[in-house]
Amino acid sequence: MPVIADPYPRWPPSRPGPRGWTWLAIALSLPSLVPLAATVAALARPDGDNLQHLWQYVLPQVAGNTGWLLLGVGAGTAVLGTLLAALVALCEFPGRKLFAWLLVLPLAVPGYVLAVAFIGLFDYGAPLAAFLRDGAGVALPEIRSRGGLIAVMTLALYPYVYLVAREAFASQGARAMESARALGMGPWRAFWHASLPLARPWIAGGTLLVLMETLADFGAVSAFNYETFTTAIYKAWFALFSTDTALQIAAVLLVGVLLLVGLEAASRKRQSFASVGLAGTTRIPLGRRGWWATGGCILVLLAALALPLSQLAWDGMAHLADLDRRYFASLRNALSLSAMAAVLTTAAAFAIALAAREQPGLVTTAVTRVTTLGYGLPGALLAIGLYVPVATFSTWLMETRGWDVPLEGGLLLLLVAYGIRFLAVAHTPVAGGLLRIRPQLLEASRSLGVTGARQLRQVHWPLLRGSFATAVLLVFVDTMKEMPITLMMRPFGWDTLATRVFELTNEGEYARAALPSLAIALAGLIPVIALTRRGRHAT
């Protein structure tokens, strides 16, 4: 028995028991297990005919397509996102402060909107292509191609990498670079050897989100008629009428997601990325070459933001008469749902990340993995994977016990579904933020008598605020754009902007869907602007 009290009181002093965080994390991961279990359970009911057909004629091509798409979009977003983040965080050039938050905005533009806008602009019959063909004799390359799709998805998804990487560069990259330069390195070498390696886990995390989003995407790939695992899942369900086959393909997809997640985790194993100080202040002036950076940023913004928004505005103008009271109800519903989902999901992600830090081990690692998988599943599949078991259970209760418990009718299940889908999105920035907090910092604050709640408020909160903002923002915007889960799970009367887009595009009224699509983008811009402009690390 020690006679002398532990000089460092256990932190935090009032934590809920030795395994408290673990139990909380386990509880939070339980809902994620329902759709995963439904997916895996489908493997027990193989349909030989369908599987053989898909195996022979569909899956080989689909696997190749998906692989190339992941490679292209992953590399594209990693490079573009990192480059832009490094520019605005580490360099000084004309318009930098403005671009720092403007470059986040394409996040609010749904991928399918960008896809439709690009096809409209670069298609054979489009004015631009016709002008070049007839006037200059130049034929544009086919937009409905792998290259075209990779370009579009890179532009749509780079903000995931940009946001997380900018946060990393801003909070430690500049300081690291200063140190490296003090050691005599040139700016480029300093970036390459000091800033970039330190930001790597965040870049990898952001790229992982992009890859999962790409795997699960249906809107953009179907606008390009590009077949991936997700379109194969839809084919099995919608055309072959076999939900089991769809779930079986999804199970294969899940293995892929697990591999990606594992790879990302392995890449930062046993490395410490704790921050060496607060945000640096000196940026490298680019001088005259800075205008190139300005031009590059403008180009990205034109393609990823101005083009789709003006296309939507143009199409929307023709249907202004559609704007009625229901639009405002849809807008209000969309905002409420997104806000609730964003806050709850971020809170859950924080609890899970904290559990993994406080009580690292097999269980918390497993919980982290399980809860991130939902982002790699196509939304529609996650929707039936959760809705069908829950509703079937309710029906069973009613029929065998006579208990009327409509578990699936309310907002609760919808919010849980959003949580399952977007936990990975919130987890990446929050866990990344926690990783940056040096253990020594906590010890030091403890020795100064700053503990418990005060420590969390005075030490953690200032360091994590940016990460929370990023997480809330990402989930908010993602929920705003989310379509299949909302369609399937919303209670009566909870129509949102995304469900209105669905109602119009479902029968090909793309131009008429411009108005709600524009509203989604604009409503998504509000928090992006509010958060990024006020965020401490933003500029």
Added chain:
Amino acid sequence: MPFGYCALRLLIRVATPDAGPVSGGLPEGEGNAFAPDIIDNSDSHLLSFEVLSVRLPLLSLAFLFSLAACSAEQAATSTSVATPAAEAAASELVVYTSRNEQLLKPLFEQYTAQTGTRITYLTDKAPPLMERLKAEGSRSPADVFITVDAGNLWQATNLDLLRPVASARLEKNIPANLRDPENRWFGLSVRARTIIHNPATAPANTLSTYEDLADPKWKGRLCLRTSNVVYNQSLVATMMASLGAEKTEQVVKGWVANLAAPPMASDTEVIEAIAAGRCDVGISNTYYLGRALRKNAQLPVTVFWPNQAEGERGTHVNVSGAGVTKYAPHPEAAVAFIEWLSDGQAQALFAGENLEYPANPEVATDPLIEPWGDYRQDLINVSQAGAMQAEAVKLMDRAGYR
């Protein structure tokens, strides 16, 4: 929706570094946790340790339950879900639909104005709606299922989601080939999938049948929409029914060999490609061309009715249709509503709004598409196409039609 705003304010406060001064502490007692405004008062404390470790899970649970309670209350007031049996039979109807809401809403409103029956509806794609109906089983609030495509309607009967309806009025209004043989669903509009062409580059006298588009003379001149869309699946399924699988597969391979561009995501893109001169012929549902002509009457694209010659099967038609769900809480009202949809006035609206052809042969087509003239339908019962749809998909995969 006070909780919605409250959550939004919370979001902004959490994310805002210089949020206002710290307001009052967390009120004591768990009972208060159910009052939504507690969150508003306590947001600056959200990350204090006690809240995180102990109260936050409780708070979020409380928050969620109050949300669930609110939404359940809302559902109960806006629909008859909670107490289906207690309602007067004819006053409420719940419709699950995958059809264009812009098209249905005016019809619903008109029906409510004429009969006093209130209609609540829920939109989604047909396959998820069917999964929903299946899982809800006997608890389902839905009375009527409305969707497009024979394949979906066939699948609904296959999953035993619809009930047979005995209605002389429906049998009189809707021809036999446009309804389920056991009367579990009824076609409400006819959607002809036909050949479209640029008359300048591909004159009508060079066109004859769907199969002829596989002829090498069309090499590099044909545009098609993706095989992933039900309309093409249904077209190929009826071809299989009349030509057999082997012949059909050859035809589809011929189509693929003749393509001028990769298969497109929508019929509208096919129409635009023909108008732009990228290709000369294509296959499209007529109403997409109708819509395009509504916007630009000068479009150099028109309709050709294939397979009209003596002994040929006729032009392929699909349907949109409706059925009464197996566990409909208000079956009589549901039948009455579908009967009303099959009558003249609703038929004109239903087909006219979207430029489709009315299922009821007594009703005239919209003037805009009148010039395309009459055509002979492929009279194969559309449910047969539905039954063969999965086979058709596999055939197209084998033929390399993406």
